[in-house]
Amino acid sequence: MLDKLKELGSSIGLNPADWSEQDIEEQKLGWYPGHPTPDDPLRWGRTFPEGARETLQNTQMRRNLGYATGKIRTKRNTRVEELPDWEELREAGSLIKRNTLAHLPELLETFEQKVTERGGIVHWARDAAEANEIAYSIIAAKGVDEVVKVKSMATQEINLNSYLEERGIEAWETDLAEMIVQLSHDMPSHIVVPAIHRNRSEVKAIFEARMEGRPRFATNEPRELAMAARAHLRKKFLSAKVAISGANLGVAETGTLAVYESEGNGRMCLTLPETLITVMGIEKIVPSYRDIEVFSQLLPRSATGERMNPYTSFWTGVTEGDGPQEFHLILLDNGRTNVMKDEVGREALKCIRCAACMNICPVYRVSGGHAYNSVYPGPIGAILTPQLLNATDRKDPATSLPFASTLCGACYDVCPVKINIPEILVHLRHTITEANRGGLPNAWDVAMKGTSSVMSSGKKMERAGNAMKAGRLAAGRDRKIGHIPLPVAKEWTGTRDVPAPPATSFRTWWNDEHEETK
């Protein structure tokens, strides 16, 4: 009986024993425990409201996020406002991407041909399992047990690090923030700044506990921490024989790939090792070399609020005597062709992963990336994750994502490639609703059906308005309705008062006032 109670308590996050466990763990670690690696990086297992219920309690994280996103937003706005042709650039970015999607098969074939001509080896992966298998077999053939990595969302999406680890290969993340996430056995919570949920003190504690050689720091000054990371990484760069990267874009016309980064770790990985493996989503293609001009202006400004990011690396196949002598490109589908099928939803594939939408999103700001239960959080995650997974069954936690937005529209306005995220959110809500018709209706189906007829007729509204007066009985003399213990209303009245309905609806008042006018 008691066990059952405890179990029930745990399931709704109300078992004090669990809290103390988490507190004890946090005490021991010196930082709030990270999110364990999920089996599927696109579907960690919980719905958005369930995830948010936990993350909202982490007030330190909320503070970290509020501070960091605020900083990036301000920088981004400054750098965008100084460009007179920003709107034209956005339009150009959007059209180039639309054009790409319209001709994707041909462009991919050209791209493959160009990469091959220049000495690269192209592999096609339908899903995560195939991509991982290809990457692993290349690495295994080299007989190494460690690789260095450039920060990449594509490899996060397929869980490559875990796959390799299970097979005895250690993959070292070399991006500072990604390294913090890796050392703290955590998941990224942002697509550009993966450790945005951590502050300096937490980073210091993580480094002291988990970095090779267990360094000790006198302060939590960023410079001191970064120098330690630098020394640690330098050894890895110099010894690694194989590097793994993602790509920000691939140029079909020339077979050129690009990585935009800030720390130079990417440049190290892309030039020092003998073998380079790049995993790239098939939507990252742009048709021609000239298109780079547009994205080089859009991406850094939107991502980090810089005119140009410090390191931008381009490479085409292999070059004798310069850089990696073996280059493998894994082109990843993993649900992207599924997204292509939806005329409205496919706009999500224009995304250049700048994260501007999550930096501005007020939902993301309070709930944090982990609440989204996917490596793609924020507004773009809310439309991309369910589409990549083809999630339409309400039982699938990913179907909660399109509802994780107030439709405030801020994401659409900042998106450098003009993805109308609110429109796609509504579209996906519709798709999910339609896909679940015919089954047992839930409370929402009943409410929406039930109100449809009343709310589409003036006469019925008049009667409803009169009936609303009953609500005045529930209110006290102060004409306020406080907590209502009804299941539907409690979400609202848990934190807000509801004013009592007026004694007269507008309609009735109008009728009285304007009797003469019909």
Place this chain on the structure above:
Amino acid sequence: MKIALFSTCLNDVMFPQAAQATVRLLERLGHTVAFPREQACCGQMHVNTGYYPEAMPMIRNYVSTFEPVLDGEWDIIVAPSASCTGAIRTQHAMVARTQGDEELATRAERVAAKTVDLPELLIDVLGQADVGAYFPHRVTYHTTCHSLRVTRVGDKPLQLLNHVDGMDFVPLPDADVCCGFGGTFSLKNADVSAAMMSDKMGNIKATGAEILVAGDYSCLMNIAGGLSRTRSGIRAMHLAEVLAGTRDEPWVAPATNTKVGA
């Protein structure tokens, strides 16, 4: 001018003062206001929650109720709500089209083109930033997301407030950030919604304003609900209520209505 009023369903049954103030303001400015009786709801909540077929009767009803505007019965349609105006302008035709009713979609587009939010009517159509209003209170203004990013009324409400006599206006920090309402979002994601609302309340309280003004009672219902629960003593009012009264004839909502927030 002959102006048809779309009161919106929320104002009709919960916050008649917004529509009453709009009527008073427009009549005071010398216009004729009509209230087509068959009007009901714009369907925004149903569309935004994903229920397109259920929203169709509402869209059809809105279009047929207000279609006479195209024959000159009225010059324009005004709704004292940016989110309803936005839904009419950006969603009606889209939903009708998705549901295979091209004829309704075309009609909806034409009626939507004649539908404006109150600040748009006053500034763009009537060209009147100064409506002669008097409102001697300390006021702050929440811009509301749909007025900024769907109907794009921009700073028109602020232009109007700027001309209000006697008002002590305090800008609201992060005014353009969502209050967390989002229609059914506030129920489906109640925890996140409450967290966002609490951030919003913090900013409002920091202004020291007596009254929070916005152009939409949906957002106001959300924020005022929190302001009331926390006993902040700050009231919420619609922009129309601030603009309705003059020095000689102050506007007071009929006693049958509910004051929000306090």
